[in-house]
Amino acid sequence: MLHGADYNPEQWEKYPEVLEEDIRLMKLANCNVMSVGIFSWAKLEPEEATFTFEWMDKLLDTFHENGIFAFLATPSGARPAWMSEKYPEVLRVEANRVRNLHGLRHNHCYTSPVYRDKVTTMNTKLAERYAEHPAVIGWHVSNEYGGECHCDYCQEAFRDWLKEKYQTLDALNDAWWTTFWSHTYSSWAQVESPAPHGESMVHGLNLDWKRFVTHQTLDFYRHEVKPLKAVKPEMPATANFMELFEPLNYAKMADDIDIISWDSYPLWHDTSDPSYRAAYTAMNHDWFRSLKDGQPFLLMESTPSLTNWQPISKLKKPGMHNLSSLQAVAHGSDSVQYFQWRKSRGSSEKFHGAVVDHLGSEHNRVFQEVKELGENLSQLDEVVGTTVDAEVAIIFDTENRWAVNDSQGPRNSGVHYERTVTEHYQAFWEQGIAVDVIDSEKDLSKYKVVVAPMLYMVREGVGENMEKFVKNGGTFVTTYWSGIVNETDLCFLGGFPGPLRKTLGIWSEEIDALYDGQTNHVKVIGNNELGLSGEYQAKELCDLIHLEGAQALAQYGSDFYAGRPALTVNDFGQGKAYYIASRNDRSFHKEFFEKLADQAGLTRATGGTLPVGVSAQVRTDGENDYLFLMNFSGESQDITLAEGEYQDHVTGEAVSGNVTLTSYDVKVLKK
Amino acid sequence: MLHGADYNPEQWEKYPEVLEEDIRLMKLANCNVMSVGIFSWAKLEPEEATFTFEWMDKLLDTFHENGIFAFLATPSGARPAWMSEKYPEVLRVEANRVRNLHGLRHNHCYTSPVYRDKVTTMNTKLAERYAEHPAVIGWHVSNEYGGECHCDYCQEAFRDWLKEKYQTLDALNDAWWTTFWSHTYSSWAQVESPAPHGESMVHGLNLDWKRFVTHQTLDFYRHEVKPLKAVKPEMPATANFMELFEPLNYAKMADDIDIISWDSYPLWHDTSDPSYRAAYTAMNHDWFRSLKDGQPFLLMESTPSLTNWQPISKLKKPGMHNLSSLQAVAHGSDSVQYFQWRKSRGSSEKFHGAVVDHLGSEHNRVFQEVKELGENLSQLDEVVGTTVDAEVAIIFDTENRWAVNDSQGPRNSGVHYERTVTEHYQAFWEQGIAVDVIDSEKDLSKYKVVVAPMLYMVREGVGENMEKFVKNGGTFVTTYWSGIVNETDLCFLGGFPGPLRKTLGIWSEEIDALYDGQTNHVKVIGNNELGLSGEYQAKELCDLIHLEGAQALAQYGSDFYAGRPALTVNDFGQGKAYYIASRNDRSFHKEFFEKLADQAGLTRATGGTLPVGVSAQVRTDGENDYLFLMNFSGESQDITLAEGEYQDHVTGEAVSGNVTLTSYDVKVLKK
């Protein structure tokens, strides 16, 4: 189990005692890996073609002597000032078509030939010098890829990408429905990226631009990795991802990346419900694990205390650091890493929590909690490589997200796609049911239940995929505002939800939007097959549907559509397809998904229900199960285990029956 | 009575079955007119000087064969991409002096010689080819004119306009009070349009720039119409206007436009009071009817269901489509038209409500409601050409609006001019009293009552106009923050309300602004001549006035000006002039304007009071009266008619005494 942090000793060049002290503290904190070289270009190549690797040599040698491993970064996340000065083309052009000045980070054009050349030179040198260094265990490629460039190089690359995709302008015009407002393109040169002072309303263009940004970022990643792999193909590479990151479609990048890693900064102890915050974070972990079909990921960055960039920098309460770190492990992480090891003395992130504070010693709470976690992690080595077996998949589809958020209507003040997906996820999390979080094009055959909230965009083959899944006995759940458009945002003709209509056995005639604060009611129909008995609140969007084979389980309680179906189920093939017609409150999700889990025979980690705020997750190698019990509630909680004997993985004691978890406590039980 | 929609079959070129099906559905929906060619430039001239009118030929011929008429649009609302590519000067320059890229719509420079040439060529061709086509009944010129351009051509045109207006720089400097902050211009070339990074605080400049924008837009309209009229002078032309549109002074454009038309998208069923929403919409209708002195207008666009661009796209509840459409007719519309006939499959407005949904058939609620309305409209042909006789005029003056909203002080957080005008209007609407909504320069002689809320700007002659009106027996009502500046925003010297002071018999010494949530009280004085008896709340602005011949009807109840006049009346000549010194609550408007209506002997549509949320409006040809009773309340309501026999215009039944209207019901009674 890896435990470590980003480390930039080059910031402390003028403080020569620091490196030695850091090594002592790393060992004290049970840290065994450091990510180095991130943003170090100016130290590695202070002038053009003048390379200064000596400090890195020394650093890696020192690590090796002390049993510490390294992820070695390529430094492309920021350029040295000399490069921007000499080659302005390396700087990004924003959507307003103004080229940035030098500054910040992530401010490069990923198409610029000069920048690509410079990256190749640098990465080649790094690979040649360090690929075989015994301390180096992987490549940390750049840092948190993101952003876009609208320069002429990028416009040209975008047009080339479009030509390859559409072949003819006529096909592009059809796909983007450009006849509207006379937007028809008559030459490729007329196509430009979206701009605030140009085109912004052609959704097909917006979507394809976002696809291109992912494509070009991935292309840049491949360009970065090429010289690295040339030297040592088997050395794994990662590019650290971010929380529910919208601008890039990670699902398209996952194949090229050897190990998924991500940077997790939950708003622990914020004013939301602790269950929501914990479930939301869990969903992120599950998403990253699912990107490579269950392969363990790395928690590449996190903070042992607080961030400097959130609106409120709240301290982690005692225990929360251990709990939140082990939550990552519970969901599939094989590491706990931090940004950063030692707080910078100056510049923008100097107040970002780190293992070593400005204090400079081990004598503070944060260091001690890191140290204790390190001890716990060192006992979990056998969990490394195990995965999570999920019977449920939630569709969280980035292209759908782009499309549904870019849509004009039916509720421009917010359809809350991400929050809605999370609410569906949370209903399983509360039951201790493992979930994969996947793109809509993924294979569904291994799941018992697939939930696709607000699946607005149904791309080629996806409807067929769902249909086949249900036909073969799966349980499929989707909601209002699904099955509306195809991959270029053209509406399905002939009746919504388009390709899902047959499977669901319903037709959606129209959809009503509610103002904030307005509600309708969802009343269950007596003796419904799921045994639902409550009455729930609906808000935001209410779909007005007709039954076409499905049966209604609940109906609306008010407005002119009172009595019309609000929840339906369709028996289709060997399976069942549910349609939730409105955005409902938490009590609906709770009851509905509990009944559904019973009906579908889903496995719960503890076999039964869990107290509020408690999560139970299982990692397994197929033989051994590691049950993580985690208490996010802020109060002590009693959990009833399933029948059988467990072994506390830390104390080694046998456990069965009831387990008590104090506030922010976590237990790892082996079965 | 016209019934129809915008129609763009060129979007469905690749779906050849659509046109035939549309014709079938149009007839089924009782539609008899379509607006075609809007935004069709790229289909009419796909390459420079290559014209493709064949599809339009076929479309119009098909219409003619099926008894459907057409408003034929000029396509200038959007340019083809080739034009922007070859002639960048056709693109607009925003106030930041950056030229837009191609995109969106309404993105043209209205001064550009190239654009004007292209428009002349296109419009000439359209006129020559279609002016005599039997299906074509009018020109739909461009679409929703709006916006402004700050390019060099426009700067030059602005300076020319200023030279003609002021003749000398000295006169301009005096009129704009440029000595302040050393703003004196010493050459015409120094004058530039307002800019966020340049001049923005010279109110005279801001005002004249807005006047110029209207002037130049109108000049462009004349340029558009010229080739059309050259071929067939008697063919009417319209340019569709928008709800309380601020950037253009429609009052200056009305003479040039043969028929007023407008696009109405009320926020039905929003969270405001239904009476307010209905009255606000009614006021718009009355404004557009009043623009050409009562000549019926066209409802050029509306939606049968919802829009895609409002924050919340709310469905029209059953009945509301019929009610809202007939409301337009009640206030003077001779048509009900939609944007659009068939929902686009893609691009930005694909979710805007249309007669034919993506479903593609007549089998949905929206289509059926359109169809029923079509039947109702077909029985109202004799209403066409009738007008509304109003004894009351409300001054809603666009130049005043520009000035009062641009003013710094006395309440930068909001004086709410538009809302205040609406609240005054609503007090008449609730009584079933017909109102004209007019510019302050209009002839007042035909009215009994003229209400001018917040008439901050009193242009040359307007004060005299009001004075004469009262002298001759009229009742004039105005409020705080009136009579402050002349046409270039120079304050009247010697005491406010300047030119209105004598007529009103009061002097305004100073004005107090209240924070949101703060109130004062308006207490009526016992035995006041109007018989007012309530106590009201004042907010936002309280004028501190002195009587100069007027008598006080009410006084303030608190703050250091407690006891000072809050409402006054001045007997002047044969008439009366009222001054409302503060922004008051609805209960004030209700009681005050009821008493005033009694005193002035105003005609109420039903002779008496109306239930809350019910509107009564009369169209007349002088001989026959058509009484529209409309229930916006969401509940069933009983209305007592004036003495006499009515005939239900739909059922033909005789009606008298009491009439019951269910929720969203409307009845048309002939007398």
Added chain:
Amino acid sequence: MLHGADYNPEQWEKYPEVLEEDIRLMKLANCNVMSVGIFSWAKLEPEEATFTFEWMDKLLDTFHENGIFAFLATPSGARPAWMSEKYPEVLRVEANRVRNLHGLRHNHCYTSPVYRDKVTTMNTKLAERYAEHPAVIGWHVSNEYGGECHCDYCQEAFRDWLKEKYQTLDALNDAWWTTFWSHTYSSWAQVESPAPHGESMVHGLNLDWKRFVTHQTLDFYRHEVKPLKAVKPEMPATANFMELFEPLNYAKMADDIDIISWDSYPLWHDTSDPSYRAAYTAMNHDWFRSLKDGQPFLLMESTPSLTNWQPISKLKKPGMHNLSSLQAVAHGSDSVQYFQWRKSRGSSEKFHGAVVDHLGSEHNRVFQEVKELGENLSQLDEVVGTTVDAEVAIIFDTENRWAVNDSQGPRNSGVHYERTVTEHYQAFWEQGIAVDVIDSEKDLSKYKVVVAPMLYMVREGVGENMEKFVKNGGTFVTTYWSGIVNETDLCFLGGFPGPLRKTLGIWSEEIDALYDGQTNHVKVIGNNELGLSGEYQAKELCDLIHLEGAQALAQYGSDFYAGRPALTVNDFGQGKAYYIASRNDRSFHKEFFEKLADQAGLTRATGGTLPVGVSAQVRTDGENDYLFLMNFSGESQDITLAEGEYQDHVTGEAVSGNVTLTSYDVKVLKK
């Protein structure tokens, strides 16, 4: 005692009767000084090198004939249009690197050689012509300096300034901690001012840029003053300052300015607590007085009624004009002056309150209140030149303010530095204890108590200064988030609060941020040495500290740090050092600073407590004390005087024992 206003008769050139009438009204209003020539460049030099001083000659002669004095302004606050037209370099370039168009005011580059030349020519001519004019008593240099320019001239000047400060790039890189994110500069030319599309996160750069802006503004001021002083060195010059102005460090400019003056526009009668508003205004007065170590200042601008630029333009209630004007005098002003004498007829500030309204006569409330104040002021001539003896200093440090507000973390949603300083100030204001408001580098030896809220930045020597102050018997109070960084925003290593740690006897381990609405409790410890007995609320930031010699007086009541010290005192040398660990509520400040004042033996103006909303301030020449009693509460209040006999300075009556002040009343008592 000066009483007067800004006066721009050149706006009324076309109204020839105005000047004579104004002279009559000035005398009637007891006005004896006018500021003239502000923004008059276009009237003084209407074309390049054509000067028209005749109107100014006449104006000053007329003043002299009528016993009115003048502050003569240099007109650099706005340029004539011909200058911008001919020399675009005089216009400012904003941070986005776009040059402004001509317009507004304060829109000049202060580095531009052309602009500096033009200023020299103009100021030389003004000095030569008017320095000896008998009416002129001082120079009013430009107007409200502010803003910044990012043009190439300014970039070059910035680099020169940096070179002088740091000598080497290496030193600059170290000071700004540029290694972070590879920001290391390898040539001076790479250094640019902060930009929204360039660098914005290097806090050392941000800070130095702000320092440079002050430096360059001061340099421009010196450039302005040079030709003035060349003619008559003894004629005093001032540059009017603004309320808690952030962009310039006035402390660095005070030495060069002969007399401090400022423009005060409090939000009287807003929705905040009247005590807060009055104390906040008082703090500003004290700040400006303290800039030159107690030398009286001028109230250069204020309004007799309302402003035109605040969100709500509220009238001053009767009495408030007198009260607020005398408040300025009470705190050290030797004048009461207005913007402006006569309301402009047009342009942006025409609704800003003035002595003479658009009415044009003396027959309104505002004029009468100005006149009465004038009478009162004419009886206070002996107060001129007296000062305020303060035993307390509050540190309000502009560089600290820049740094603490630019900091990322620990509470980006707001640490509220200015409000926090004010709350500390208010606790003394409520007790009638005089306070100086000073920069952290000032000499502290004359004070008994020094309070330094949130002293985040502790520059070289400042910690030593505080330490010496306490050692010598002073009482020092500071708070959480103090002693964090040095002058270039580099964190102190080894434990916070860095240089203050020893004096305070505590170590700050970490700091918790609370969400808006969240609170902790501060519970006093029984028998604490100050005798505190209450329980208080903490919010926003809670520092987690350890005692290192200090003793705890109070502790936190909740969260995981319940029981840890929340308020400490350290006996150090002859003095005491207090540490307030959290942002506390008003009741804490009230009780804590009352006990502290007792303990430190501070002098209260009335010897005892004051009713809520009443302020008591003393000006003194060492022999005579002038006690100002001021009632801001809006209600009548009784005040108990200290033993002894006072003389009412207006009525001449003897006063002792109890004094009653009606609402907004003020009394000046001489002892």
